[in-house]
Amino acid sequence: MTQSKPRVPPATPEAPLDLIIFGGVGDLSVRKLLPALYMAHVHGNLPPQTRIHALGRQDWGREAFLSFLQDKVPDFIGAKAYRADAWQGFLDRLGYVCVDATQADDFRRLGEALQSEADRVYYLATAPSLFTTICDNLGAAGLINPQSRVVLEKPLGHDLASAEAINTAVAQHFEESQIFRIDHYLGKETVQNLMVLRFGNSIFEPLWRSPHIKSVQITVAESVGVGSRAGFYDGTGAMRDMIQNHLLQLLCIVAMEPPVSLDPDAVRDEKLKVLKSLRPLTPADVARDTVRGQYTAGAVGGEKVSGYLQEENVPVGSTTETFVALRARIANWRWANVPIFLRTGKRMAERRSEIVVEFADLPFSLFNDSPRQVVNRLMIRLQPDEHIQLQMMAKEPGSGMRLRPVSLNLDLESAFTERRAEAYERLLIDVIRGRLTHFMRRDELEAAWTWVEPIIEGWSQLGDAPKPYAAGTWGPAASSALMARESSAWVEET
Structure with missing residues (x-):
């Protein structure tokens, strides 16, 4: 032994x-x-x-x-x-x-x-x-x-x-x-608060599973382009730069089982189980369930910006993706039949990182006067501001039973007066003190690559160029169609 x-x-x-x-x-x-x-x-x-x-x-x-x-x-x-x-x-x-x-x-x-x-x-x-x-x-x-x-x-x-x-x-x-x-997203206050939200409160755990959750969407959108990183970025692309690390780590925290303790290995063991439970994507899955995009000229924040192919140090005709949207599935009892949508991109409409948990539709609606479907969402915003919002339905003032979505908000900046350290500061202090909980273990990293690599290979086999999207938008229209097949929509489209 x-x-x-x-x-x-x-x-x-x-x-x-x-x-x-x-x-x-x-x-x-x-x-x-x-x-x-x-x-x-x-x-x-x-x-x-x-x-x-x-x-x-x-x-x-x-x-x-x-x-x-x-x-x-x-x-x-x-x-x-x-x-x-x-x-x-x-x-x-x-x-x-x-x-x-x-x-x-x-x-x-x-x-x-x-x-x-x-x-x-x-x-x-x-x-x-x-x-x-x-x-x-x-x-x-x-x-x-x-x-x-x-x-x-x-x-x-x-x-x-x-x-x-x-x-x-x-x-x-x-x-x-x-x-x-190091993954600086794991140092963000709201990401670490997600652990407390899930495992420090009794109200969510009974609902944090199929069939009570309809879908999960995780978005890390950037309004900036590649800038001075073009030489590095063109050999990397959005899948390697963002999905393989940041977004999969966020997915792990959303989907993991309760660890037996906060010991680093106990937490990372549960994250590893999520990565190993991700259903591998076949070439047919890659064609159906993934969208690659590349930004073209447009306007961001009212200013005209050039397209990716016009950026300095980007090779002529580059097919590097600056946008990825995909549907993932976790093959275990908790998440059976719950689609999980991951999306990241550059030169998008705004800088926004968020996790949206959409709860299941009601089996029957009593409120026929309401013009819209009742939707309950838990929205966890990571940047530019950090807050947690629970969207519920309430009656509009007046006669009749018309419903309107309202939100219960936890604004972390106003709820706590203590100074809140930035992600790198928090993680550097963890390194100095030898605390490993918010850092990736070797088997986590390699499990993430094991799931991501067939997607990259599938794109190569398909030979399709990334779909163009204008800078200042939310990406190619195909990413909306990806959601629509599951009767869902990205939050900004609802």
């Missing part, structure tokens, strides 16, 4: 900490990571002896690096949160090391900058193609100890084989309990 590997000791809150960011002057670091760490610093969530080391290939000294940060980072912190004294205190924690991640000799320079007895967090804010090289070089330089942790950014691989290869290579240097595969 094979013995399981011992768990890595938990992080010590007061131990010295070195947080090392590979890609430390890149877009992710400037826009998200450093602002999040600044907020953690301001609110006392970093261990006292924390040093943050940004790594990059630029031949800079520390002063040149700090000057770069001063020009870039405060804009992403915002005027309300930025304080000159706090910013200076944060800068005192920062250092810069010129490191080319592909050069093993450069890692000796990194080792000289680290505290000898500190816990270490290595954040790999680089292309996934560098993950293996970085871990190999860290190991060869003796920079990994039992208290070290590594954070891997998405997308983790291009397909199942590359994801498995990265996971295997990283596992040669880090135990699974040291590996934090």
Whole structure:
């Protein structure tokens, strides 16, 4: 019988900490990571002896690096949160090391900058193609100890084989309990509140199943185009960039069974069961139940914008999808015969991320004066604002029994006066404290790729170009037809 590997000791809150960011002057670091760490610093969530080391290939000294940060980072912190004294205190924690991640000799320079007895967090804010090289070089330089942790950014691989290869290579240097595969959607307050909504309240559980739920729709819509990411995005597309990670993780939380505890593995075991219960899509299913789209010129927010093929660095005639809608089915008792619709796209009508649970129609309506079908929905908005809304029917004032939908609203910003951390800040604090619950385990990631890969292969076999949709709309008309076949509609169409 094979013995399981011992768990890595938990992080010590007061131990010295070195947080090392590979890609430390890149877009992710400037826009998200450093602002999040600044907020953690301001609110006392970093261990006292924390040093943050940004790594990059630029031949800079520390002063040149700090000057770069001063020009870039405060804009992403915002005027309300930025304080000159706090910013200076944060800068005192920062250092810069010129490191080319592909050069093993450069890692000796990194080792000289680290505290000898500190816990270490290595954040790999680089292309996934560098993950293996970085871990190999860290190991060869003796920079990994039992208290070290590594954070891997998405997308983790291009397909199942590359994801498995990265996971295997990283596992040669880090135990699974040291590996934090980050998905920032899992750090959103409303996503974590969904766990409480489901498992902390008795009123929903009896109805959270077939046949009481008619359908579920999960939308992550962006109003922006590919912008400066076109070179990366064209080789990735919406399925790999969004469905394989963000939307499937949201689906897992909606559909999972109650875990036995909040222990990380207990939660992730239940999420894995959902991924393994997803019914695989055959080529015929792919043709019928998926829609690919690509935005053309249009208007967003009253401003004219170009189409995907006119974006800088997009190859002529590219068939990369910027929109995906699909119908998924979960093959278990709870979700039998409940269609689950996933949708994501760029250059859509508005920026919106939400989960909509539509409850079943009444078997018989007493209210014939009402011009519309009675619809009960639970709507969970993730962005741009975060709130939970339960849509019910009520009688219109006046004579007769005409019904009108009304909503019970939980506005989280007004319900709680406490400051609400942004997703990256919350997840970085979890990494520092060694909490794995809101991070993907290896088998989760690989199960997601196992379900997604046949869809991508099916598109290749079909050979169809993505359907065009004008920027500023909700995607191709075929996505509405996909819903209509199940007597449903996207929320904005009802």
